[in-house]
Amino acid sequence: MRRRRPSAGRTSDGPVGVFDSGIGGLTVLDAISRRMPAESLVYFGDTAHVPYGTKSPEAVARYSSEVARYLEGLGVKALVVACNTASAVALPTVRRAVGVPVIGVILPGAKAAAEASRSGRIGIIGTEATIASGAYTRAVKGLRPKARVTGAACPLFVPFVEEGWWDGSVIEAVARRYLGTMRRSGVDTLILGCTHYPLLRGVVAAEMGKAVTLIDSAEQTAIELWALLRRLGLERTSGKGKARFIVSDGPGRFRMLARRLIGKDVDVRRHRFDG
């Protein structure tokens, strides 16, 4: 189950796998396809197990490894864990489970924040599991040891995004409650540590004020992927890439949310895991 398989035979022709518990990773997929339009992408949303943010680290590691092995079986040349919770608690397990290079979204986000912050006072918002893991704090301090890091879990943000309530007085009131302490802490940079949160950027920005820089991992993750593929000689430079979408539960809901999120209709099929 945790064997590392040989990665021989991978060529630049294969697609890149992008994986999230649900739809949030589409913000990462979107950044990748804008930066590397020639790459083909396979997106997997583990909608049978969404949300990951309130599950145990063991459960998240098990679900993530299963998805990673499935995507490896489809011939992906690299895998992006486009879910902060899975990146925070399951990246080593996923790397042991497959033989293709794997990148997560924590380190790219931490790197962008460490570079952007003037004062070294950096905030992170994410799911309960992501904040409890301390993964962002470790990553930021690894890059900038004197940084002072403040975290806050915002469990209702994901349900609000999935409900499509991205602005208006209700989500503003929720943001005010979650972000009050963070605002008063004096951070100058805030990491949107969940792939759903870029959809709430306007609300978060209004609450935190103009002086605070918001960091969205998606763009930085696309840059890291690009560097990785170049380094391994796996970059695809010509043609027009395609994207495929696979989910582990019924595709109807994903299709509807994807339309809300990226503003276009996507073709989604279902792959059911046993159990």
Add this chain to the structure above:
Amino acid sequence: MRRRRPSAGRTSDGPVGVFDSGIGGLTVLDAISRRMPAESLVYFGDTAHVPYGTKSPEAVARYSSEVARYLEGLGVKALVVACNTASAVALPTVRRAVGVPVIGVILPGAKAAAEASRSGRIGIIGTEATIASGAYTRAVKGLRPKARVTGAACPLFVPFVEEGWWDGSVIEAVARRYLGTMRRSGVDTLILGCTHYPLLRGVVAAEMGKAVTLIDSAEQTAIELWALLRRLGLERTSGKGKARFIVSDGPGRFRMLARRLIGKDVDVRRHRFDG
């Protein structure tokens, strides 16, 4: 998988199984143990798959059957599906999967509402899956054919309950948005069609007004269970019953939420399904 097993050997000594996707079914467990203090109970929260309300009917049927078979294996004499979503979309499948008597929460709630309503204009609030199934509408009309039934999905109510935000201005604003049309529709009775919703009774009552009767399936389900056990000679009439709690993901979160919900510490252990 769908065989009906013999129910021989069941006696009044066995426990009653009570099952929900997470913690919501504790409101039903509480009603049962108040009405039948001599019965022992085994509660199962399928926290590895929570929430059910946004999953497909096929996934809910699969998860529910797995839990039902597990509880049958523990020797339960009857099974209460204390989850509206599972009751709405998976009750026939669960009944085929096990050989013990199974009751859901839809019919008891519908019965209480059909009896309580003066005008026959009845409202139902629940998860997306419960409302989309039409199960409550069918159940109410089966009992009172001339009833006029109005349904509304309230997807954010479950996350708010799980977050512990049971009152205050934010949940009031959410309730106002979900219940505006329902209030104007002129129902005189409203079914709280999700086991989490009794925790929001105060907020819903304030929004709907005093003239509207709120129906909570928990009490009526306990009455149905009591009648069933008496009819089958499986009622336990002496002694003091005990309750056990089992979840399919880490017990920490369940323990914390159970404390919020029923105000006491419960002893929880974990049973992991494969996959």
